Amino acid sequence: MISALGYILLGFALMEFSGWFIHKYLMHGPLWMIHKTHHQPSSSFFELNDLFSLLFGGIAVVLILVGVEELDYRFWTGIGISLYGMLYFVLHDVLVHRRLKWFDRPKNPFLKGIFKAHQAHHRTNKKDDAVSFGLFVVPKEFFKHEEK
Template sequence: MIIGIGIMLLTFGLMEVKAWLMHKYVLHGFLWKLHRSHHTPKKSFFEWNDLFFAYYGLLAMLCFIYGSENMDFRFWIGAGISLYGFLYFVVHDLYIHRRLKIFGKADNVYLRALDIAHRVHHKTRGRDGSESFGMLWVHPKFIRLAKKTASQRNVAGGTLLN
């Protein structure tokens, strides 16, 4: 069980690395066709980019199917992928992009930094020239920016968004 939880946490950490690499080199690379829907103004609730959720969902499901027979490492890898996918959805889709109006602006410096970093990512509408490809790991410069703008966040949020 302890080893299983270790595998799950390791998978979770590796998923952030994988998400960063995928985002930078695949989504802003040869799969830009799908990811472009996430960088252009929305036309409907769903985007082609959502297919990536289905991809990770399928991956986790296969891990659960094959790993739950003997509760082996595959089960815990599936749990790590699911945990990451869930948090990614909450942070990226619900908190940052507000696809469902559940969360307001956070006061927490880390959450503010994630928001700023991802908005900087979205400043570029095209395939090239973007930055901040990760999700839960944030560059320290955005933490500093979030601290600095905590008191005047409306002004800062406004300039970053435009």
């Protein structure tokens, strides 16, 4: 069971690192034509950028399916990727972008930091001017205490 938890954490951590890397170097690089739909106003619920979620989700499903018989590292890593995806959906799509209006703006300092970092990321709709590319790997200046 300890190894299962380790692989879940590994899958989760790999998604944060690879998500940061892919976002910074591919989405804001050669895949900008797809990702730019996320940086532009849209009247549609879905955007072309959602293809990335389908890709990452597909990887998780494949890992789960090929590892389910033995409940081996592939299964648990796929579970970790899936958990990351679910948390990403809640934090990014629901809390930050309000694609579903389930919550108000965050009051928790950690969630406020994530929220502010993502707002800073979207201050530009250009490929090269963005900051803060991770969900949790966020520059610490976004977590500074606000004076009242």
